[in-house]
Amino acid sequence: xxxxxxxxxxxxxxxxxxxxxxxxxxxxxxxxxxxxxxxxxxxxxxxxxxxxxxxxxxxxxxxxxxxxxxxxxxxxxxxxxxxxxxxxxxxxxxxxxxxxxxxxxxxxxxxxxxxxxxxxxxxxxxxxxxxxxxxxxxxxxxxxxxxxxxxxxxxxxxxxxxxxxxxxxxxxxxxxxxxxxxxxxxxxxxxxxxxxxxxxxxxxxxxxxxxxxxxxxxxxxxxxxxxxxxxxxxxxxxxxxxxxxxxxxxxxxxxxxxxxxxxxxxxxxxxxxxxxxxxxxxxxxxxxxxxxxxxxxxxxxxxxxxxxxxxxxxxxxxxxxxxxxxxxxxxxxxxxxxxxxxxxxxxxxxxxxxxxxxxxxxxxxxxxxxxxxxxxxxxxxxxxxxxxxxxxxxxxxxxxxxxxxxxxxxxxxxxxxxxxxxxxxxxxxxxxxxxxxxxxxxxxxxxxxxxxxxxxxxxxxxxxxxxxxxxxxxxxxxxxxxxxxxxxxxxxxxxxxxxxxxxxxxxxxxxxxxxxxxxxxxxxxxxxxxxxxxxxxxxxxxxxxxxxxxxxxxxxxxxxxxxxxxxxxxxxxxxxxxxxxxxxxxxxxxxxxxxxxxxxxxxxxxxxxxxxxxxxxxxxxxxxxxxxxxxxxxxxxxxxxxxxxxxxxxxxxxxxxxxxxxxxxxxxxxxxxxxxxxxxxxxxxxxxxxxxxxxxxxxxxxxxxxxxxxxxxxxxxxxxxxxxxxxxxxxxxxxxxxxxxxxxxxxxxxxxxxxxxxxxx
Numbered sequence: 131x132x133x134x135x136x137x138x139x140x141x142x143x144x145x146x147x148x149x150x151x152x153x154x155x156x157x158x159x160x161x162x163x164x165x166x167x168x169x170x171x172x173x174x175x176x177x178x179x180x181x182x183x184x185x186x187x188x189x190x191x192x193x194x195x196x197x198x199x200x201x202x203x204x205x206x207x208x209x210x211x212x213x214x215x216x217x218x219x220x221x222x223x224x225x226x227x228x229x230x231x232x233x234x235x236x237x238x239x240x241x242x243x244x245x246x247x248x249x250x251x252x253x254x255x256x257x258x259x260x261x262x263x264x265x266x267x268x269x270x271x272x273x274x275x276x277x278x279x280x281x282x283x284x285x286x287x288x289x290x291x292x293x294x295x296x297x298x299x300x301x302x303x304x305x306x307x308x309x310x311x312x313x314x315x316x317x318x319x320x321x322x323x324x325x326x327x328x329x330x331x332x333x334x335x336x337x338x339x340x341x342x343x344x345x346x347x348x349x350x351x352x353x354x355x356x357x358x359x360x361x362x363x364x365x366x367x368x369x370x371x372x373x374x375x376x377x378x379x380x381x382x383x384x385x386x387x388x389x390x391x392x393x394x395x396x397x398x399x400x401x402x403x404x405x406x407x408x409x410x411x412x413x414x415x416x417x418x419x420x421x422x423x424x425x426x427x428x429x430x431x432x433x434x435x436x437x438x439x440x441x442x443x444x445x446x447x448x449x450x451x452x453x454x455x456x457x458x459x460x461x462x463x464x465x466x467x468x469x470x471x472x473x474x475x476x477x478x479x480x481x482x483x484x485x486x487x488x489x490x491x492x493x494x495x496x497x498x499x500x501x502x503x504x505x506x507x508x509x510x511x512x513x514x515x516x517x518x519x520x521x522x523x524x525x526x527x528x529x530x531x532x533x534x535x536x537x538x539x540x541x542x543x544x545x546x547x548x549x550x551x552x553x554x555x556x557x558x559x560x561x562x563x564x565x566x567x568x569x570x571x572x573x574x575x576x577x578x579x580x581x582x583x584x585x586x587x588x589x590x591x592x593x594x595x596x597x598x599x600x601x602x603x604x605x606x607x608x609x610x611x612x613x614x615x616x617x618x619x620x621x622x623x624x625x626x627x628x629x630x631x632x633x634x635x636x637x638x639x640x641x642x643x644x645x646x647x648x649x650x651x652x653x654x655x656x657x658x659x660x661x662x663x664x665x666x667x668x669x670x671x672x673x674x675x676x677x678x679x680x681x682x683x684x685x686x687x688x689x690x691x692x693x694x695x696x697x698x699x700x701x702x703x704x705x706x707x708x709x710x711x712x713x714x715x716x717x718x719x720x721x722x723x724x725x726x727x728x729x730x731x732x733x734x735x736x737x738x739x740x741x742x743x744x745x746x747x748x749x750x751x752x753x754x755x756x757x758x759x760x761x762x763x764x765x766x767x768x769x770x771x772x773x774x775x776x777x778x779x780x781x782x783x784x785x786x787x788x789x790x791x792x793x794x795x796x797x798x799x800x801x802x803x804x805x806x807x808x809x810x811x812x813x814x815x816x817x818x819x820x821x822x823x824x825x826x827x828x829x830x831x832x833x834x835x836x837x838x839x840x841x842x843x844x845x846x847x848x849x850x851x852x853x854x855x856x857x858x859x860x861x862x863x864x865x866x867x868x869x870x871x872x873x874x875x876x877x878x879x880x881x882x883x884x885x886x887x888x889x890x891x
Contacts, residue, residue, distance in 0.1 A: 155203055159190065162209045169216045170226055178223040181249065185230040188248070192234045200308035207301060208232060214297040218337060220497040225290050228256040232294060235261045259291035260298075292328065299325045300337055303344040312803045314348045315771065315785060319794035321345050333466045336496050342400035349785060350403070357399045357406075360413050368394070368420060375476055376422060382443045388436055389427035396420045410821075410887065421483040425492050433488045434459055437470045440486045448474035451481065459491075461555050464565055466494050557608045566603065569628045573599040576611045577632035584632060585639055586613040600626040618643070648684050651691030658697040662704050676776040677703050725774050725802045728754070732802075741805070745772045747782060748807035755779030758814075762787035762890045765814035767867030772802035788890075806866070813863035815845065816870055820877060822884040824856040832883070835876050836862060842873060859889075 163186055170182065189208050196204035212229035215221040221229075227249055234240050235257055242261070246254035303321055306314050322345040329338035347354045372394035383390050397405075397419055406413065424444075428436040437459055444450075454473035462468045470486040487495065554568045556575060566574055572592065576599075577584030590597055591610040603609065619639040627633055655674070659666050671683045678695055680686035689695045729743050735753055736742035745754060747770070756772060762784040764770050769785040773793050782804060783790055794801055820832065829849055836842050842862050849858040864870045874886045 159203060159205055159209070162206065162213075166209060166213050166216065166226070169213060170223065173216075173222050175223075182223060182226055182230070185227040185249065185253075188240075189230045189234055192238045192240065196237070198305070198308070200305060210301045210304075211294065211297045214300055215294055218300075218497070219293050219297060219334065220493075221290060221293060224252050224256070225294060227253050228260070228290065229294050229297060231257055232260045232298065256288060256291050256294065259288065260294060289332070292332065293334075296325060296329055296332075296334065296337060300341060303341060306344065306348055312771070312801070315790075316794050316798055316801065318345045318348045319791045322349075323791050323795035333494060334497065335467075339398040339400065343398050346400045346403055353403055354399055357402050357413065361396055361399070361402075361419075364419075368396070371476075371478070371480075372420070372422060375482060378447045379424070379444055382446070383424075383440065386439065388439070390440070391425045391427075392422065393425075394420050394422050410885065412885070421485055423485045423487070423492075426486070426488045428488055430488075430490060433490070437486045437488065441470055441472060444472065444474060444484055444486070448476060448482070450474045454483075459487075461563070461565075464553060469495060554603055555605050556603050557606075559608065559610045561608075564609075567629050570603050571599060571626050571628070572597055572601045572603065572609060572611070573623060574627050574629045574632045575603060575609050576613075577627070577635050578629065579611065581635045581639075583611055583613060584635060585619055586615060586617045587611050588614045588617045599623070644684075644688050647691030648687045649691070651687030651689065654690055654697050655687065655700070658700045662700060664704060673707065673776070674700070674703060677706070725772075725800050728772075728774060728780065728802055743803060745780065745782075745802050745804040746807045747804055748812075757781055759783045759787065761789055763815055763817070765816055765864060765867060765870065766806045766812070767870075768806075770804050770806070772804040773797070774800040774802065813843070813865065815861060816864050817889045818860045818862070818870075818874065818877070819887050819889050820856075820858040820860065820883060820885070822856060822882045824851045824854050825882050828856065828880070828882050829858075831880050832858070832860075832877060835880060836860070836873065839876065840869075840873055842869075 167179065167182065170178075174182075186209075190205050193204040193208070198204055198207060208230045211232060212226045215225050215229045231245065231249070231253070235242060235245065242254050242258045245257050299321060302317065306317060309317065321341050326338050326341040326345065329335075329341060343354070376392045376394070380392055383392075402413075402419060424440050426433075426436050426440060451473045454471070456469075456471035458467055458469050458471070468487065468491040471483065472486075473481050473483050476482050553565050554570055556564050556566060556570075558564065558579070564575065564578055566578060572590035573584065573587055576587035576590070587599060589599065589612045590601065591612065592601060592603065592607050594608075596612075619636050621640055623636050624633060627636065656666050659670070664670055671686070675681075675683050675686045678686055678689070678699075680689060686695070690697060728745075732745060732754070733742045736744075736746070745756060747756070747766075756779055758764055759773075759781040764782050764784045764787075770782050771785060771790075771794070772780045772782055775781055780802060783793065787793075822828070829847075833844070833847070836844060842864060845861040845863065847858065847860050849856060851857075862873075864873065870888065874888070877883055877886045
C-alpha cells in the first residue's frame with residue numbers, strides 16, 4: 131500500500147540465503163499480537179477482543195507468504211500500525227480492526243463487501259477509504275493531487291481513515307532504513323510535504339515531530355547525526371540547568387493544593403536544524419533548545435484558574451518576555467491545542483520557554499483529535515476548532531470538484547498552505563469571534579462571513595477606521611464589511627487573500643467571467659495552428675502551455691484571449707519544438723516528461739553494470755540531454771537526482787535544493803537516479819557567504835587564500851561592512867565538494883572570520 135513496502139513471497143533457503151526459523155517468527159508474531167491486546171484492553175467492551183482476534187487471523191492469513199523489504203514477515207506491519215493507532219494516537223477497537231486489515235483488500239481477492247459482512251459497515255467504510263487512496267503519490271502531479279483530494283474526502287466522512295494513514299506512514303518511516311537511497315528520498319519528501327503538516331493540523335504533535343526527525347535522518351543524515359551527538363554531549367549540562375531553574379517553581383507549587391509534574395524536554399532535532407538554518411548561528415549559540423513543561427492535575431472546571439496561578443508563580447521568580455505570551459487556553463487553536471506559553475529570562479541570562487497545561491490538555495496535545503473525543507462529553511468547546519476545520523475541508527473539496535485536474539492541483543496547494551498556519555482572532559460588529567489564518571485580510575474576513583458578502587466587498591472598517599480590502603487583521607480587531615452591488619471580484623484579489631475559502635471562492639467567481647476570454651483564445655490558437663499545419667491535440671496544447679509559462683491550458687487560452695500572448699508567437703514555438711524534437715530523436719526517447727524512457731536508454735548505454743539505471747554526470751554528457759539546475763547550482767560531489775522536464779531535457783538538482791521536496795513528492799514518475807563521475811577537469815560555480823568582524827587587510831587575506839593558496843578563480847566578490855561587522859558574498863569556481871570544503875576550512879581560519887557557509891549561487 132505504501133511505497134516503503136515491497137511485497138515478496140518468502141522463498142526456500144538455498145546455500146547463499148540465511149535459514150528462516152518459521153517457528154521463531156510465529157512466536158514473535160504472537161508476542162506482538164498479545165502486546166497489542168494489552169494496550170487495547172482498557173477500552174475493550176463486549177465482543178471487541180473477538181473481533182480483533184478475527185481481524186488478526188484474517189490479516190495473518192492474507193499476508194502469510196509476504197515479506198517486507200527488510201525480510202521480516204509482512205504481518206509485522208499491520209500489527210505495528212495497529213499498535214501506533216492505539217498507543218500513540220489513542221484510537222479504539224474499530225480502528226484497531228481497520229489497521230490490522232488495512233492492506234488486505236489491496237493484496238488479496240477479499241472485497242469491501244466481504245469486510246462489511248465479516249466486520250461490519252464502520253470497518254468496511256474505513257478500509258474502503260484507505261484502499262481508495264493507496265495509489266497516492268504514485269502517478270503524475272494531477273493524478274496525485276486527485277488522489278490526495280480523495281483522501282481528504284474521507285477525512286470529512288471519518289477522520290479515522292486519515293489517522294490510520296498517518297500511523298501507516300509513521301511505521302514506514304521508522305523502517306525506511308531497508309529501502310534504497312532513491313526510495314528513501316522520495317518517501318521522506320512525501321512525508322515532509324503532506325503527512326507531517328497533516329499530523330500538525332490534527333494536533334498529533336508527537337507524531338508530527340517524529341515524522342520531521344525521520345525526514346531529516348534520511349535526507350540530511352550528517353546534519354541529523356551532528357545535532358543528535360551535540361544534544362547527547364550537552365545533556366548533563368542541560369539537566370543541571372533545568373534542575374536549578376525549576377527548583378523555586380516546584381517549592382512554591384508544592385505549597386498549593388495543586389498536584390503537578392514539571393519536566394524539561396529538548397526540542398526536536400528537526401526544529402533545532404530549522405532554527406540553525408534560519409538564524410545562521412552555530413549550535414552552541416542557540417539557547418532555546420528545550421522547553422520546561424508544567425503539567426497540572428486538576429478538575430476540568432478549575433483548569434484555567436490553576437494554569438494562571440502556575441504562571442504567576444513562574445513570573446514571581448523569572449521576568450517574562452511580554453511579546454512571547456501565548457494564551458491558547460482562553461482561545462484554543464483550531465486543532466484543539468490548549469496551553470499557556472511564556473518565555474522567561476533565567477538567572478544565567480538564557481531565555482527559557484515554559485509551557486503550562488493540565489493533564490487533559492497534555493493528552494490532547496500529544497494525541498490530538500482522538501483524545502478530543504475522550505473529553506467531548508465534558509466540554510463541547512474542546513476540539514470544536516478541529517470540527518470547524520474539517521467542515522472547511524469539506525467545503526474546499528466540494529468547491530474543487532472531482533476529476534478537474536486544475537482544481538485538484540490548486541486544492542492541494544491551498545490545503546498545504548493552511549496546514550502549518552497560525553491563527554488570528556477577530557470579532558464581528560456584534561462581538562462574534564472569528565478564527566482566521568494569520569495574515570488574513572479584511573477580504574478574507576468578508577468571504578468567511580459569506581461568499582456573496584466577499585464578492586461585493588469594496589472596503590472594511592477595522593476598529594471603526596476605514597481600511598482597504600488588503601488590510602492585514604490583528605488579534606482583537608473588530609471588523610465591519612462594506613459592500614456594493616457594483617463591486618466585482620478581481621484576479622488581483624488573489625494576491626492578498628490567504629485563506630483557502632477566499633481563494634477558492636474568488637477563483638470560482640472569476641471563472642465565469644473568464645470563460646469568454648478562454649473561448650476566444652482557443653479559437654485564435656486553433657486558427658493559427660491550422661496556418662502552421664499543426665494539429666490541435668492535447669499534447670500540442672500541453673506543450674504550448676509549458677512553453678508560454680501557463681499553469682493550465684485554460685490559463686494559456688485566457689492569456690491569448692486577453693491579448694497578453696500574441697498568436698504570432700506560435701510560429702517561434704513551432705521552430706523551437708522542431709529543434710527540440712531533433713535533439714530528442716538522437717536519444718530515441720519519448721518527448722513526454724516520464725523517466726522510464728530515459729532509464730531504458732541509460733540501460734542500453736551502460737550495459738550490465740550495477741549502476742546502469744543511473745545518469746552518470748560527466749560520462750553521459752554527449753549521449754543524454756541534461757543540464758545543471760540554476761535554482762541550486764549542484765557541484766561535483768553533491769548528493770543529486772535528475773528531473774525530467776517537459777521542454778528542457780533532464781535537470782540535475784541537489785537533494786537539498788529548495789524545490790527538491792516538491793519535485794520528489796509530487797512528480798515521482800519524473801525522477802531519475804544520478805551520480806557524479808570524475809569531473810576534475812571541470813569547474814562549477816559555487817557561492818560562499820562569509821561573516822565576521824571587520825579589520826584592515828581582511829579582504830586581502832580572504833582573496834589571498836582563494837587565489838594564491840588554492841588557485842581558485844573568482845567570478846564576483848561583494849563585501850559590505852557596517853558597525854564593525856562585515857558580510858561578503860563570493861562566487862567562485864571549484865572542482866567538487868571536497869575542493870569547496872577545503873576552501874571553507876581555510877577561510878574559517880582567517881583572523882576575524884566568524885562563519886563561512888555555502889549558498890545557492
